[in-house]
Amino acid sequence: MTVTTGENTVDAEFDVVVVGSGIAALFGAAAAVSRGLTTCLVEKTDRFGGTSAYSGGAVWLPGNAVLARDGLEDSVERGRTYFRAVVGDRTDRDLQDAFLSTGPRVVDFLTHDLGIPTRFQAFPDYFDAPGRQETGRSIYPKPIRSEEVGARTGDIRRSVPADQFGADEDTAKLEGGRAWVARLLLALDAMDAAELRLSTAVEELVRDDDGRVVGVVTRGDEGRQVLRARHGVLVAAGGFERSAELRARWQQMPTADWSASHPDTGSGDAVRMFERVGARLDLLDQSWWCPATLFPNGHAAFTLGFRSGIIVDATGRRFANELLPYDQMGRRMHARITDGAGDEFWCVFDDAEAGGYPAICVPAPDADELRAAGLWHTAASIGDLAAATGLDPEALAESVERFNALAERGRDTDFGRGEDPYGRFFLGASTPGECLRPLPGGRLHAVRLVLGDLGTKGGAVIDTNGAVLDTTGCPIPGLYAAGNSSASVSGEAYPGPGVPLGSGMTMAFRAVAHMAGEPLPIEGSRVD
Ligand SMILES: Cc1cc2nc3c(=O)[nH]c(=O)nc-3n(C[C@H](O)[C@H](O)[C@H](O)COP(=O)(O)OP(=O)(O)OC[C@H]3O[C@@H](n4cnc5c(N)ncnc54)[C@H](O)[C@@H]3O)c2cc1C
Known part of the structure; x- marks a missing residue:
């Protein structure tokens, strides 16, 4: 009316x-x-x-x-x-x-x-x-x-x-x-x-x-x-x-x-x-898209500036340069959802920051609270992490191995991580290689990400x-x-x-x- x-x-x-x-x-x-x-x-x-x-x-x-x-x-x-x-x-x-x-x-x-x-x-x-x-x-x-x-x-x-x-x-x-x-x-x-x-x-x-x-x-x-x-x-x-x-x-x-x-x-x-x-x-x-970290109360918090680790979709595979500006990363996530890969994403990272989340997220997530809700898993091996998250163990292992091989060479020929100044900005890095730290074989973490936005x-x-x-x-x-x-x-x-x-x-x-x-x-x- x-x-x-x-x-x-x-x-x-x-x-x-x-x-x-x-x-x-x-x-x-x-x-x-x-x-x-x-x-x-x-x-x-x-x-x-x-x-x-x-x-x-x-x-x-x-x-x-x-x-x-x-x-x-x-x-x-x-x-x-x-x-x-x-x-x-x-x-x-x-x-x-x-x-x-x-x-x-x-x-x-x-x-x-x-x-x-x-x-x-x-x-x-x-x-x-x-x-x-x-x-x-x-x-x-x-x-x-x-x-x-x-x-x-x-x-x-x-x-x-x-x-x-x-x-x-x-x-x-x-x-x-x-x-x-x-x-x-x-x-x-x-x-x-x-x-x-x-x-x-x-x-x-x-x-x-x-x-x-x-x-x-x-x-x-x-x-x-x-x-x-x-x-x-x-x-x-x-x-x-x-x-x-x-x-x-x-x-x-x-x-x-x-x-x-x-x-x-x-x-x-x-x-x-x-x-x-x-x-x-x-x-x-259209929205102003972004990756977002899912919290136990159902809210998701804007997350940007990833410093290490990799992001995989529900198939356990990398699908984008993790250091993309957040709207572009969100669009890649949107495309995976539209392609039928599901709406589940995980940031997989190591203990480099004393087990802390290597990204900017406000508020910073409390690991124990997220763990209790199944939104943060910590495991001694890739296989255990896959079992905890429900990701395909072979795909996840391949993704980590491939990323480590690219990191050794200092070039992400799959997705160009670290090639753009925006990606290097949050690490204070001057070369792509500095943005490619391999994930070692030890303890790993996975934090649940979702496609979020800053508004339509x-x-x-x-x-x-x-x-x-x-x-x-x-x-x-x-x-x-x-x-x-x-x-x-x-x-x-x-x-x-x-x-x-x-x-x-x-x-x-x-x-x-x-x-x-x-x-x-x-x-x-x-x-x-
Ligand atoms: C965490 C975060 C960080 C961001 N950082 C930036 C940044 O640094 N720079 C940037 O440019 N953008 C940023 N954004 C995006 C930006 O904040 C939003 O796109 C922008 O604020 C939208 O402004 P707006 O005036 O359109 O709406 P809003 O700021 O949402 O204001 C709309 C208002 O209208 C009111 N309203 C709705 N319907 C009615 C009604 N019928 N009658 C009366 N009132 C009504 C609402 O209650 C609300 O208060 C960020 C967003 C988030 C979530």
């Missing part, structure tokens, strides 16, 4: 209504208010931040002033060359140019208008393509002490270990995505024309008789309300990663439970609302102003989308660390400029 204005009494009126409270939404709201637009931001859970709060906080925006200040030579043109090479024509070129050319303005606004301190931190771009930065080109917010955040700390989504795994929260400071959320909330709190509502879900878009989106119907503590949006509604309400129904419909995923996103946020409300108003949808089969990336197709297009390709007046509610500008690729957040912020920024009647130009030269 889509309600029309005739059926409603308006409870409150704003220039802009923002749906959701991830970083794209908060940033969009701040940009709207700074353009003089009264703005109401509506979040359905009892905390701000969504999956954005879980994130590492990397924001990928080529050629921005913070990169230059921190000593990285970069430019929008160089970023565009890279983005084009990686994304190709899967998304509209003008949309790509709008995103890339606006990045520096986004960072200037963050720095000068919102006063948010950021810094560059090395993390390589994910593809070997022209224009790549091997140090990456992502900026991060500076951590913020809880004292500075004050009472708002309790309104911010907790960290992944505390939220999903029962760990104690670090109460001293907020970092990464939580630092973004805290700093943006403080900026909004300082603005009179911003109203922020928690525990209030947007249920419907309201349209007038001409089909223009003029508001939303919400449900919260005050019951049902109609909020009028004079200039537009920005939907930045995340993806549908936690909807079993929508994932089964579009993605044939084993389960929605293995997403590393926040369990209550990626319900697909946005894409359902878009469908009801006749929006054009795209990239629905399909949704409403938007134009260069962030306006949602209908199925004929025309903008639906008054309706805008950003972040994982929209079909990602990066198409079927994950070009580098921070593209989800960077593109979400940028398109939210462009959307509110358009709502204010001051659409942003697409600056700079075009590269085809």
Whole structure:
């Protein structure tokens, strides 16, 4: 159902209504208010931040002033060359140019208008393509002490270990995505024309008789309300990663439970609302994929930066370079599942790190807890490990022998492990050989991996102003989308660390400029 204005009494009126409270939404709201637009931001859970709060906080925006200040030579043109090479024509070129050319303005606004301190931190771009930065080109917010955040700390989504795994929260400071959320909330709190509502879900878009989106119907503590949006509604309400129904419909995923996103946020409300108003949808089969470590409580944690060992599928065989950027590794895992090899994966490693897990996983898994749940096995031989995991003993033995032979030669001619700077980055290695330490004959471990994701990336197709297009390709007046509610500008690729957040912020920024009647130009030269 889509309600029309005739059926409603308006409870409150704003220039802009923002749906959701991830970083794209908060940033969009701040940009709207700074353009003089009264703005109401509506979040359905009892905390701000969504999956954005879980994130590492990397924001990928080529050629921005913070990169230059921190000593990285970069430019929008160089970023565009890279983005084009990686994304190709899967998304509209003008949309790509709008995103890339606006990045520096986004960072200037963050720095000068919102006063948010950021810094560059090395993390390589994910593809070997022209224009790549091997140090990456992502900026991060500076951590913020809880004292500075004050009472708002309790309104911010907790960290992944505390939220999903029962760990104690670090109460001293907020970092990464939580630092973004805290700093943006403080900026909004300082603005009179911003109203922020928690525990209030947007249920419907309201349209007038001409089909223009003029508001939303919400449900919260005050019951049902109609909020009028004079200039537009920005939907930045995340993806549908936690909807079993929508994932089964579009993605044939084993389960929605293995997403590393926040369990209550990626319900697909946005894409359902878009469908009801006749929006054009795209990239629905796509996610920001990753390997994930399965925990006894059924949650799976984002895992990257493997330092040693091998990863095998349910057949006991290697199927990819273990040091691939996580989205590309996830895609290889997805392909194995689609090929019928099953959804079971194991990271097999030795005692090199005193039996510790040789990968970055937040939280770090507790070996005993995982062992008790059959998700971590330790055995004295390959045969015993195969028996414990249920893997074919001959296949597993062959995989280890083959890997050891490649390691002896210092070249992974099967999958190219260590050939790419991204793979070497986490080991601090300068040659492929350093990434190929053989697995000795002694005690071995196997930890269960699954195909996870950082969220879905399909949704409403938007134009260069962030306006949602209908199925004929025309903008639906008054309706805008950003972040994982929209079909990602990066198409079927994950070009580098921070593209989800960077593109979400940028398109939210462009959307509110358009709502204010001051659409942003697409600056700079075009590269085809
Ligand atoms: C562990 C981890 C690390 C990551 N690290 C990075 C990184 O460093 N850099 C990067 O770019 N990306 C990273 N990502 C991915 C990134 O966090 C997500 O892609 C991004 O946060 C999605 O932002 P969003 O604004 O679209 O949605 P979200 O941040 O999920 O926000 C959506 C919000 O909308 C709310 N909402 C949903 N429906 C409604 C409704 N009907 N009414 C009102 N509110 C609603 C939700 O409750 C939620 O709070 C990471 C992800 C994970 C899980």
